[in-house]
Amino acid sequence: MILAGRAHKFSDDVNTDYIISGKYKFKTLDMKELAKHVMEDLDPDFYRKVAPGDFIVAGANFGCGSSREQAPLAIKHANVAAVLAKSFARIFYRNAINTGLPVLECDTDGIEPGDELTVDPAAGVITNRTKGTVIPAKPLPPVMIKILNDGGLAAHFRKYGGFNFD
Amino acid sequence: MGQTIIEKILSSHCGRTAHAGEIVVARLDFIMGQDGTSPLAIRAFQEMDGQAVFDPDRAALVIDHSAPSPNEGVSALHKLMREFAREKGLHLFDIGEGVCHQLVPESGRVGPGSLVIGADSHTCTYGALNAFSTGVGSTDLAAGLISGQMWFKVPETFKFVCRGTLPPGVYAKDLILFLIGDVTADGVTYMSAEYTGGAVTALSMEGRFTMANMAIEMGAKAGLMEADDKTFAWLGQFTRRQFTPVSADPDARYAKIKEYDVSSLAPQVARPHRVDNVCPVDGVAGTPVQQAVLGTCTNGRLEDLRIAAGILAGRRVHRDVRLIVAPASRRIFLQAMREGIIQTLVESGAAVVTPGCGPCVGTHNGVPSDGENVISTANRNFKGRMGNSNAFIYLASPATVAASALTGQITDPREFVKQVTA
Known part of the structure; x- marks a missing residue:
């Protein structure tokens, strides 16, 4: 699967409260509703600006803070295709893979807001069509590739009835 | 090759000797979810076609994040949790009982050498009891409830050696804030922290919980301490279960070691x-x-x-x-x-x-x-x-x-x- 869209740029240490504030997430399981507030404290217009298939591009330690799975889910339901960052906080990273949101660890310095990107999550390759550059991503561990390929951890469990990495 | 505390705990729960960097599927001793994360976990449990919880005695749900409920949206989610707990035979700590990270240690189910997941990022708190406990999301929580297992990448360890004596008016909170300021919010990302040294062993159990609790604020997967007489005396208030303490080997391999003298530390903000x-x-x-x-x-x-x-x-x-x-x-x-x-x-x-x-x-x-x-x-x-x-x-x-x-x-x-x- 090849993804194509524009970059929306954020800084280092984007925490889960910025991604989706606790004041919303404790109230509902309606992810479409939560998606309206995604990244609200960093960019109040983000939900309106993002086009289906666009990317969140950030610095280091994306998703630090709480364990709320509403964070990757709200991003996914805002129709963001993938998150590219220099590094991820580990709970967010697991949650993203478990819920089927592609996350790629790569050097994001050369990507500017609005750049048109093409992303191949399985191969771990990002092409910046605006700049004409190719950016390699750190490969996911095989366990995570397996979960992603199965369609997330819930689908993996439905298929095998438990963890199956053999 | 020697092992760190976390390498030993993961080894004893996956049936082989494991070292940093390896992927293991480990057996869980205890599983916890709170009211901000359990509702989504219940949904994931259903999506996974989950039937029973692998061992209802090894899991608990806690209503603490919005307790008592401030609005009808939250009330509906609390009701969902209570019904799920009743149906699956799980213990549920309801409003007024306390914060999950105090209730789990007080339950006496977690101690030295235990392996715990909790759907709350501050689950690392039980590292103060010499347990490997870490935060996960709702889907991982559901997977744990069904299978009693979780996959982990065995992390490298960042060892903090804190010597000296904290001055009067300076506490464990000041020390951990100082360490976080020093190594920054992602200084221990993907790693486990081990807190050692005389200034750490001198802390009360309360102080140790404070330090372990904030390990996640450096990005750490766990914040571990060795067990000693204070640990066992504290646990003795709540359980007669026997736990075996886990120490790092002298030749354990660390990704990083930092030493501090806390004797002149001021209160931190x-x-x-x-x-x-x-x-x-x-x-x-x-x-x-x-x-x-x-x-x-x-x-x-x-x-x-x-x-x-x-x-x-x-x-x-x-x-x-x-x-x-x-x-x-x-x-x-x-x-x-x-x-x-x-x-x-x-x-x-x-x-x-x-x-x-x-x-x-x-x-x-x-x-x-x-x-x-x-x-x-x-x-x-x-x-x-x-x-x-x-x-x-x-x-x-x-x-x-x-x-x-x-x-x-x-x-x-x-x-x-x-x-x-x-």
């Missing part, structure tokens, strides 16, 4: 809006505060309430400050009543709320207004954390929070501590 934006209290002294919060899974334990009460006894909270107190559990609340601590706090002007997480996570029980400054014993000061993105949160020890509540501005507690002990 984390400034808005980052936990690693730390300075000595002098750097922010005099900043006006409108709200002070004493409680949370970081600092809502008996020792914390006792220290604050020592400073507040016979005095009145500043007229421009609202002091909110949330004991970490019902048991602590009752002990604090018996000791007269609650009486002292209330007489000083404190508003005591139900044991729980509300004020810290912005669900209810003390949402600040625009432009207000809050000084809190919590573990996070992210913008919007307490429910208002136009407020400013400073993090500090219970002593600094109590002293600041009295004066109406951020205040070095050491003057007050001297008066108390004199």
Whole structure:
């Protein structure tokens, strides 16, 4: 699967409260509703600006803070295709893979807001069509590739009835 | 090759000798979910075609983040949890019982060598009991409830060696804030922290819980300590279960080792809006505060309430400050009543709320207004954390929070501590 869209740029240490504030997430399981507030404290217009298939591009330690799975889910339901960052906080990273949101660890310095990107999550390759550059991503561990390929951890469990990495 | 504490605990739970970098599927001793994460986990459990929980005695759900419910949306989610717990035979800690990270240790189910997951990022708190416990999301929680297992990448370890003696008026909270400021919010990402040295072993169990609790604020997967007589004495209050302590081998391999002498450490404060934006209290002294919060899974334990009460006894909270107190559990609340601590706090002007997480996570029980400054014993000061993105949160020890509540501005507690002990 090849993804194509524009970059929306954020800084280092984007925490889960910025991604989706606790004041919303404790109230509902309606992810479409939560998606309206995604990244609200960093960019109040983000939900309106993002086009289906666009990317969140950030610095280091994306998703630090709480364990709320509403964070990757709200991003996914805002129709963001993938998150590219220099590094991820580990709970967010697991949650993203478990819920089927592609996350790629790569050097994001050369990507500017609005750049048109093409992303191949399985191969771990990002092409910046605006700049004409190719950016390699750190490969996911095989366990995570397996979960992603199965369609997330819930689908993996439905298929095998438990963890199956053999 | 020698092993770190976390390598040993993961090895004993996956049936082979494991080292950093390897992927293991490990057996779980205990699983916890709270009301911000369990509803999604219940949905994932159903999506996975889950039938039974692998062992209902090894899991619990806790209603603490919005307790009691502040609105009908939350009430519906609480109801979902209660029904699920009843149907699956799980224990559910309901409103008023306390914060999950106090209740799980008090349950006596977790101790040295245990492997625990919790759908809450501060699950690393039980590292103080020499247990590997870590935060996961809702889907991982559901997978754990069904299978009793979880996959992990065995992390490398960052060893903190803290020597010397903390000066009077300086506490575990000041030490952990200092360490976070030093290594930054992602300094230990993907790694486990081991806290060692005389300054750590000298801490009470309360202080050790505070330090383990904030490991996640450096990005750590766990914040582990060795077990000693204090650990077993503390556990002995709650269980007769036998636990085997786990120590690192002398030739264990560490990704990083940092040494500190804490003897001249001053009280520390984390400034808005980052936990690693730390300075000595002098750097922010005099900043006006409108709200002070004493409680949370970081600092809502008996020792914390006792220290604050020592400073507040016979005095009145500043007229421009609202002091909110949330004991970490019902048991602590009752002990604090018996000791007269609650009486002292209330007489000083404190508003005591139900044991729980509300004020810290912005669900209810003390949402600040625009432009207000809050000084809190919590573990996070992210913008919007307490429910208002136009407020400013400073993090500090219970002593600094109590002293600041009295004066109406951020205040070095050491003057007050001297008066108390004199």
